Structure formats: C-alpha cells, structure tokens
Amino acid sequence: MNVWIALRVALRSLSKNTLRTALTALGVIIGVGAVIAMVSIGEGAKVSVQASIDRLGTNVIMAFAGSTMRGGAHGGVGSTSTLTDEDAAAIARECPAVQYVSPGVRRPAQVVYGNRNWSTNVNGNGHAYQYIRDWPMARGSFYTQRHEATAAKVAVVGATVVKNLFPDVDPVGVTLRISNIPFRVIGVLSEKGSNAFGQDQDDVVMIPYTTAQKRLMGITNISAILVSAKSSGQVQEAVRQITSVLRRRHRLQPGAPNDFFVRTQLEFSETASESNRIMTLLLGSIAAISLLVGGIGIMNIMLVSVTERTREIGIRMAVGAKRGDILLQFLIEAVVLSLLGGIIGVATGIATAKVITWLAGWPTLVGVQAILLAFGFAVLIGLFFGYYPARAASALNPIDALRYE
Amino acid sequence: MAAEPAVIDVRHLVKTYRMGEVEVRALNGVSLTIAAGDYVAVMGSSGSGKTTLMNILGLLDVPTQGSYLLDGLEVARLAPRELAELRNRKIGFVFQNFNLLPRTTALENVELPLLYRSISSRARHQRARDALARVGLADRHRHRPNQLSGGQQQRVAIARALVNEPRVILADEPTGNLDSVTGEEMMQVLTTLNERDGILIMLVTHEQDIARHARRRVHVRDGCIIADELLDGASPASLAAGAAQQEQRAGEGRAGGEGAPQGAGVVSPEPVPAERQAAAPPATPPAEAASSPSMPEMGT
Numbered sequence: 097m098n099v100w101i102a103l104r105v106a107l108r109s110l111s112k113n114t115l116r117t118a119l120t121a122l123g124v125i126i127g128v129g130a131v132i133a134m135v136s137i138g139e140g141a142k143v144s145v146q147a148s149i150d151r152l153g154t155n156v157i158m159a160f161a162g163s164t165m166r167g168g169a170h171g172g173v174g175s176t177s178t179l180t181d182e183d184a185a186a187i188a189r190e191c192p193a194v195q196y197v198s199p200g201v202r203r204p205a206q207v208v209y210g211n212r213n214w215s216t217n218v219n220g221n222g223h224a225y226q227y228i229r230d231w232p233m234a235r236g237s238f239y240t241q242r243h244e245a246t247a248a249k250v251a252v253v254g255a256t257v258v259k260n261l262f263p264d265v266d267p268v269g270v271t272l273r274i275s276n277i278p279f280r281v282i283g284v285l286s287e288k289g290s291n292a293f294g295q296d297q298d299d300v301v302m303i304p305y306t307t308a309q310k311r312l313m314g315i316t317n318i319s320a321i322l323v324s325a326k327s328s329g330q331v332q333e334a335v336r337q338i339t340s341v342l343r344r345r346h347r348l349q350p351g352a353p354n355d356f357f358v359r360t361q362l363e364f365s366e367t368a369s370e371s372n373r374i375m376t377l378l379l380g381s382i383a384a385i386s387l388l389v390g391g392i393g394i395m396n397i398m399l400v401s402v403t404e405r406t407r408e409i410g411i412r413m414a415v416g417a418k419r420g421d422i423l424l425q426f427l428i429e430a431v432v433l434s435l436l437g438g439i440i441g442v443a444t445g446i447a448t449a450k451v452i453t454w455l456a457g458w459p460t461l462v463g464v465q466a467i468l469l470a471f472g473f474a475v476l477i478g479l480f481f482g483y484y485p486a487r488a489a490s491a492l493n494p495i496d497a498l499r500y501e
Numbered sequence: 502m503a504a505e506p507a508v509i510d511v512r513h514l515v516k517t518y519r520m521g522e523v524e525v526r527a528l529n530g531v532s533l534t535i536a537a538g539d540y541v542a543v544m545g546s547s548g549s550g551k552t553t554l555m556n557i558l559g560l561l562d563v564p565t566q567g568s569y570l571l572d573g574l575e576v577a578r579l580a581p582r583e584l585a586e587l588r589n590r591k592i593g594f595v596f597q598n599f600n601l602l603p604r605t606t607a608l609e610n611v612e613l614p615l616l617y618r619s620i621s622s623r624a625r626h627q628r629a630r631d632a633l634a635r636v637g638l639a640d641r642h643r644h645r646p647n648q649l650s651g652g653q654q655q656r657v658a659i660a661r662a663l664v665n666e667p668r669v670i671l672a673d674e675p676t677g678n679l680d681s682v683t684g685e686e687m688m689q690v691l692t693t694l695n696e697r698d699g700i701l702i703m704l705v706t707h708e709q710d711i712a713r714h715a716r717r718r719v720h721v722r723d724g725c726i727i728a729d730e731l732l733d734g735a736s737p738a739s740l741a742a743g744a745a746q747q748e749q750r751a752g753e754g755r756a757g758g759e760g761a762p763q764g765a766g767v768v769s770p771e772p773v774p775a776e777r778q779a780a781a782p783p784a785t786p787p788a789e790a791a792s793s794p795s796m797p798e799m800g801t
Contacts, residue, residue, distance in 0.1 A: 101616050112604050411600050414561060415614040415661065416589020418582045494561045498600065 099428070102421070106429040109405075110436075117433065120397045124437025124474050125444055127387025131470040132445025132462060134383040137452060138376025140460035142369055148290065149365040155195075155325040156228060157334055159187075159342065161317070162355040178355045181305070183345055184222070184321045191323075191337035193330040198222030199318040201308050207261060207301055209272040214260045217300050218274055220308025221322070228324040236268040236283030239304050247306040251279040254298035255287040272301075277311055279303060331360050380466075384473070390437065391477035398430050398485035409489050410497030423490040430482020431475060438474035442467050507570075508668050508701050509535040509558060514567035516553050516724075527553040528564065529724035537668065538699040540692070542712035545721035551705050552673065554721065558703065559592055559671045560584045572668060589617050593662025593700075595691075597674035599654045601646045601661075607633060608642040611660045618665075632660040636690055652683035659690055663700065670694065672704040676711055688714045 110117045161179045184199040201220040206213055225231075226238045239250050251272065258267055267281045279301075288297040309315050325334035335358050342356055402409070409422055417425075445467075449460040516528040527550045535541055545551040556562035557569065560576060563584075569577040576587060593614075594600075601610045611629040620628075633639055636656040646654050655675060662670050672691065676684030692714050695702045706712050713732070720728040 098619070105616070108605075407600070408602055411602060412613065412617075413585065414559070414588065414594050414600075416585050416617040416665075418585040418617070420582070421585075421617055495556055498561070498596070 099424070102424045102428045103432070105425055106432050110429060110432060116397065117436075120393055120433055121437040121440065123390030123393035124387065124434050124477070125390075125441040127383070127390035128438050128441025128470045128474050129444035129448055130383035130386050131380060131473070132442060132466055133448035133452065133460075134379035135376055135466040135470075136445070136449040136460040136462045137458060138372065138379050139463050139466065140449075140453070140458060142372035142376065143461050144459040145368045145372060146365060149361060149368060154328045154361055155331055156361045157323040157325060157331060157338065158357075158359045159183075159321040159323065159338060160357045160359070161319055162353075162357055178346060179318050179321060179342075180316065181309075181318055183342060184318065186341050186345055187321065187323060187338055190341050191334060193325050193334035193337055194323050195326045196224035196228045196324045198225040198228055198322040199305050200225075200320045200322055201305055201313060201315070201318050203308075203313060205274050205301075205312075207257065207272055207274050208276075209261045209270065212261050214257060216254075216257055218308065218312065219300055219302050220305035220312070221302055222305055225302070225322065228322050231288065232286050234284045234286040235266070236281070238283055239302075244304040244306050247310050248304060249277065249279045249307060249311065250282045250303065252283040252285055252302045253281055254285045254300040254302075256296055256299040257301055258284055274301065274303070275312060331362070335360060387470070387473060387477060390474075391434070391481040394430055394433050394478060395481035395485060397433075398426060398482055399488070401429075402426065402485045402489040405489075406492065406497045406500035409492050410494055410500065413492070413494035414498060419490040422492075423486045426486035426489045427479065427482050430486065431478040434474045434478025434482075438471045441474065442471060445470070507534045508537045508539075508572055509533065509703075510570040511558070511564075512568045514554070514557060514564045514569065516550075516557060516562070517565045527724055528557070530567070531721075531724070531726055533719065533726060533729075535701060535703065537701055538695065539701050539703075540695045540714070540716045541701075541703045541719060542715035542717070543703065543705045543719045543721060544707060544712055546707065549721045550724040551721045553724075555671055555673055555703070555705050558669075559594060560588045585617075589614055590665060591668045593659075593665065593667040593670040595655070595658050595662050595670060595672035595675045595704075597677040599646070599651075599658045599678070601654055601657055603646055605645065606642060607638060607644050607646075607649065607657045607660075610646070610657055611664050613661060614665045628664055629660070632664040633657070635663065635694075636660045650683075651679050652686055655679060655683075655687050656690065659687075659694075663694060663698075667700065669701045669703065672702065674706055675704060676706070676708070681710075684711065 159179065179199075181199045184197050187194055188197040198221050200222070203218055204215060205218040206215050207218070223239055223241050223244050226233075233252075234255070236252070238252055239248065242248075243250050251274070253261070253267055253272075261267070261272065262270070267284055269281065271278045271280050273279070285298070285300070285302070290296055303312075305318065309318070323334065323338060325331045338358055339354070342358075343354065346355055348355065409417075412422060412425075446462050449462050452458055453460045511534075512532045514528050514531040515526070518525045518527055529550070531550075531554060543551045543554065553562065557564050560571070560579075561584075563579075564577050567577060568575060571587065571591060574587075576584065579587070602613065608626070608629050611632050612625050615625040615628060630639070630642065633642060636659050638653060638656050638660065641649065641653060641657075644653075646657070649657065655678075659670075659675075662672075670691070675691065676687050679687060688711060691702055691704070694700050702715075704711070704715065712718055716732055718728070718730050718732060719726055720730075
C-alpha cells in the first residue's frame with residue numbers, strides 16, 4: 097500500500113468522526129498555537145528592544161563617571177564627579193575616531209506651565225545630542241551651540257511632556273518653569289517610545305547642559321559624555337582613544353583602575369538580547385508542555401480507535417493487508433491529526449499574536465523559524481505518540497481481530 | 502497446466518491451542534486435496550475443528566504440524582507478510598456476518614483488497630465495478646452497508662472476495678445471517694462463480710440445504726475428517742475428476758479416522774503423488790478454459 101492510498105484511507109476514516117477528530121486536533125492546535133504565540137511575544141520583545149537600542153545609534157559610546165574607592169568600599173557608577181566638560185572638549189578635540197560629543201547631566205524635576213505641572217526628567221545635553229541620537233524634531237528646533245555657550249534658558253520638550261503639560265496649546269514659544277526658573281520652549285521632539293529598559297524616552301525636557309549646570313544645579317562636573325564614532329566600524333578605535341584621553345587627563349598611573357566607564361551600544365544590546373533569549377525560551381517551553389499534552393491526547397484517541405476498529409483491522413488483514421500496511425495506516429492517521437492540528441495551530445498562533453499586539457500593545461514577531469519548529473514538533477509528536485497504538489493495531493492476530501465484537 | 506497439482510493439498514495438519522494448562526487439539530492430522538474448480542462443503546458441528554481448518558486453509562492461521570501446499574507452494578511455515586500477500590492474491594473470504602467496513606460505500610469495500618497491491622486507481626475502480634456487476638449489484642456502487650439488505654451486503658462481500666481473481670473462495674457460513682430465500686440466491690451466486698469462472702469454492706456450513714449445492718462434502722469431527730463424499734448433480738467433467746480424487750481420498754479419510762485416537766502425525770497409508778497428479782488434470786480443463794477470458798490476472 098503506498099503512502100498516498102494510506103493517506104486517503106486515513107483522511108476518510110478521520111472524516112467519519114469529525115467531532116472526535118476536531119477535539120483531538122484541538123490539543124495540538126492549542127499546543128502549536130501557544131508555542132507560536134509565546135515565542136512571537138518573546139521575539140517581538142527582543143526585536144523591539146534591539147530596535148530601541150539601535151535607535152540610540154549603533155555607533156554610540158557612553159562614558160560615565162566611575163566609582164570611587166574609599167576605605168575599600170566601592171561607590172556606584174557616577175558616585176564621583178570626575179568627568180568635566182573639559183574632558184568632553186578634549187575628547188572632541190583629540191580623538192580622530194569621534195564625530196560628535198555631548199556632555200550630559202540629568203535630574204528629575206517638577207515642570208510647571210500655567211496651572212498644570214508634571215514631574216519629568218530634565219536632561220542637560222550638548223547641542224550635538226540630536227545628531228548622536230539621530231532624534232528629529234516634531235516642531236520648532238533644537239538648541240544651538242550659541243544657546244549652549246550663553247547658558248540660555250531654552251528648552252526642548254518630549255511628546256509625553258507635551259501631552260501632559262500642553263494638551264491644547266502649541267508649546268513652541270511658550271514659557272514653562274523648571275524649579276521656578278522660566279524657560280522658553282523652542283522645540284518639540286518627535287515621539288521615540290520606550291527605550292530598551294522600558295523607560296519612556298519622550299518623558300523628557302532637554303536644556304543646554306551649561307544651563308543645567310549653572311542655573312539649575314550649581315555644579316561644574318558632568319555625569320556622562322555621549323559620543324558617536326565616525327562609523328560603526330570605528331567604535332572600538334574611538335573607545336580606545338577616549339579611554340586614553342580620559343586616563344591622561346585624570347592623571348591615572350599605569351596599572352591604576354579607570355575612574356570612569358566607557359560602554360558601547362553593542363554591550364547593551366548583548367545584555368538585552370541575552371535576557372530576552374531566556375524569556376523566549378521560558379515562554380516557549382511552557383507552551384511546549386501543552387503541545388506534549390496534545391500529543392498524549394492523540395495517543396489516547398488512537399488507542400481507543402484501534403480497539404474500536406479491531407474488526408476493521410481484521411478485515412483488512414484477511415483481504416491481504418500486511419502488518420506494515422496497518423502500521424502505516426494508523427501512523428499516518430496520527431500524523432495527519434497532528435499535521436491538521438499543526439496547520440490550524442500555526443494560524444491560531446499567528447492570530448493570537450496579532451490579537452495580543454492589538455489588545456495589550458505588546459510587540460510580537462511571528463518568525464518562520466518558530467512556525468517550522470512548532471510544526472515539525474507537532475509532526476514528531478504525531479509520529480511518537482501514534483507509533484504505539486499503530487504498533488498495537490498491526491500486532492493483532494487476524495483471526496482474533498475478525499472475531500472481535 | 503496439464504500437470505498442475507491440486508490447488509489445496511494439506512497433509513497431516515495438526516493444530517493445537519494452549520488454554521492455560523490444557524492443550525486443545527483442534528486439528529488432529531487432517532489430510533485433504535482439492536483440485537482447481539472444485540466445490541466443497543465442509544460440515545461439522547461446532548467445535549469440530551472446521552473453522553480452524555478454514556482459517557489455516559485461508560492462511561489466517563498457521564498449523565502446528567503438517568504441510569500445506571497452496572498451488573504447489575509450501576505455505577505452512579511462511580512469515581506473516583508472505584501469508585498476507587498470498588491471502589491477497591489467491592484467496593477470497595466470505596463471512597457469515599459479511600464483515601464489510603461500515604460507513605464505506607460498496608465500491609470502496611470491493612476495492613479494499615486492491616489497495617494492498619500496486620494497481621492504478623483507474624484499474625482499481627474498473628475492477629471493483631466489474632466485480633459488483635458480476636454479483637448483480639452494478640447499480641449499488643454508492644450505497645453504504647446500512648443502506649443495503651443482508652443479501653445485498655453478502656453480494657458486496659462476494660464481489661470483494663473475487664475482485665482479485667482468487668484461486669479459492671472460502672465461505673464461512675455464508676448464508677447463516679440470511680433468510681432461506683436470500684440464502685438460496687447467495688448459493689446461486691457462488692455456484693455461478695464456480696461453474697462459469699471455475700473458482701474453487703469451499704464453504705463451511707451445517708445446513709444440508711446449503712451443502713447440497715456443493716459437489717463434494719467433507720465431514721469433520723473432533724479435528725479429523727470422518728467422511729468425504731461426492732454428491733449428485735455435479736457436471737460430468739468435475740464428476741469424473743471428483744470421482745478420481747474421491748477414490749483416493751476415501752482411503753485417506755479412513756486412515757485419518759482410524760488414526761485419530763492414537764494422536765498426531767498419523768500417516769495415511771503411503772500417499773502416491775504420481776497417482777494424485779494424474780487424477781487432478783481432468784478437473785481443471787473445462788472450468789479453467791471457460792473462465793480464462795474473465796481472468797486477465799491470475800495473481801501469479
């Protein structure tokens with residue numbers, strides 16, 4: 097008996113009991129659907145994290161003020177104030193692999209406009225920040241080098257701040273107050289969404305870092321320097337140059353540890369994708385358990401089916417079916433069941449992923465790999481759990497099978 | 502074809518079953534030769550061993566001892582897959598309870614044996630349709646067993662038995678589930694197949710009326726053949742053949758009957774193969790010649 101005929105026989109016998117077939121396939125449908133939906137959530141998260149990291153720019157480098165060592169106790173990152181705007185200027189001047197440099201300070205603050213107020217991050221950045229982050233304006237313009245040099249009281253606001261502070265006013269040109277100091281709004285940043293760590297990047301007010309230092313915080317140091325390399329291929333070169341400039345400026349002896357950190361985009365994305373991989377794996381393996389349960393359902397139904405159709409098996413053997421033919425027939429039936437479940441399950445999984453995106457707003461990504469994996473796994477489960485019942489059917493003695501009532 | 506040996510030739514068949522501690526001897530040294538185109542009724546009470554004999558002759562079961570030549574081929578020790586192949590090619594079964602697949606059309610039921618050999622689907626349909634036409638059900642292809650009467654169901658079963666152009670049709674109480682009128686019709690169908698197509702028909706029954714259709718009756722009791730008689734009404738050719746065989750078989754039957762109490766492996770007084778072969782030919786020519794055109798493939 098060739099496989100095509102066995103397939104037709106299997107389809108026919110499955111179609112004779114549609115409700116049972118549907119319910120059996122349902123176990124696999126749910127399993128495959130769950131695997132695809134869960135993996136697509138994990139993949140979606142991974143891709144969106146990756147995208148938001150990439151949105152920071154692939155050639156972005158960050159230098160933070162380092163930890164102090166006092167009496168053997170390490171302070172946290174930024175616990176010293178070793179970075180200055182002169183360091184930033186030196187990097188811009190002396191590192192050939194570096195394109196833009198933006199010194200940065202930040203502090204949360206209450207922002208007031210009229211009778212509304214909003215607690216947000218006030219970031220003091222260099223004017224080059226917009227180029228490093230590649231962050232276009234929605235309206236108005238970013239502050240310039242002149243604003244920076246004069247510590248002008250100008251601000252650029254993010255979309256979330258606009259939503260909360262200026263629900264029905266065009267913010268460009270109005271004056272808002274940060275810690276009671278009036279700032280003129282000169283631009284609105286385009287919406288950027290959450291960053292890799294779930295923070296809302298649009299919940300921000302940006303002012304020149306000089307203004308932040310002198311008028312808001314009364315400090316002379318900076319907490320971080322954001323740098324872009326000339327190209328993504330020059331990132332490592334830029335890191336080396338920055339490190340050597342900062343070590344020299346901070347008069348660190350050879351062998352002494354750095355009092356700053358230099359991090360690249362790559363390191364962030366590696367950490368983020370690793371944690372996402374674990375999440376995807378976890379979600380996928382929980383879903384795989386339901387696929388396994390679906391497989392056990394197939395085995396159960398196939399065993400019942402073999403018992404129920406003992407007479408049929410006897411008749412087939414009497415008219416010349418070999419044990420292999422019977423084995424093939426029941427095995428194919430199990431595989432068809434799981435394939436059917438697999439196909440509908442893939443559709444269900446994709447639909448579920450879409451619904452999740454639509455309802456919960458989570459990004460999902462249905463990968464071809466996940467589909468193939470779930471599908472292949474379903475077929476394997478059909479083979480694995482179908483084998484035992486098929487084997488039992490083929491091992492029947494024709495005489496006993498014929499007489500079975 | 503002239504020197505063709507008997508289609509069924511069993512010698513000293515013994516079949517024992519173990520039921521717990523007790524060993525049951527269902528067949529106790531049965532020897533039987535049946536020529537091509539013969540029409541045999543096996544009779545006996547329940548428990549006589551006739552069903553076991555049919556199962557072994559039908560290759561559904563293997564004997565514990567003894568030899569079974571089917572068309573000259575020793576099949577007593579064949580592997581299950583070889584037995585399945587032979588069942589498919591050489592033997593057609595007709596059962597008391599029809600044994601059709603439920604919820605499956607008549608045509609598909611008849612096609613069933615053809616599924617287990619390589620044959621194009623077109624040829625499969627054609628042969629199944631032809632087989633249904635031969636049993637007078639040309640207009641019932643699409644009917645399912647539950648839409649057919651008992652007689653029609655048994656006709657479908659007969660069509661299924663003959664769709665592979667078998668050498669032998671084994672019918673186990675073929676009329677047992679039918680009323681006497683329908684049963685009589687069924688016997689007509691079988692008789693026609695025997696007379697027109699020369700298919701060897703062997704039926705198990707305990708009804709004299711049914712056995713009357715056969716040309717030869719074999720009586721079985723306690724696992725032994727106790728009588729082997731030729732009936733009136735056989736065509737002259739087969740009668741001659743039957744008589745020739747009968748002569749020889751009568752001796753064997755007696756030997757088996759006498760030997761039975763002494764146990765297994767009782768040998769009939771020196772079987773003479775040469776004589777056996779000489780006796781067989783007359784049985785075949787007329788029936789075979791008539792049936793040849795309708796048997797494009799003899800399954801060999």
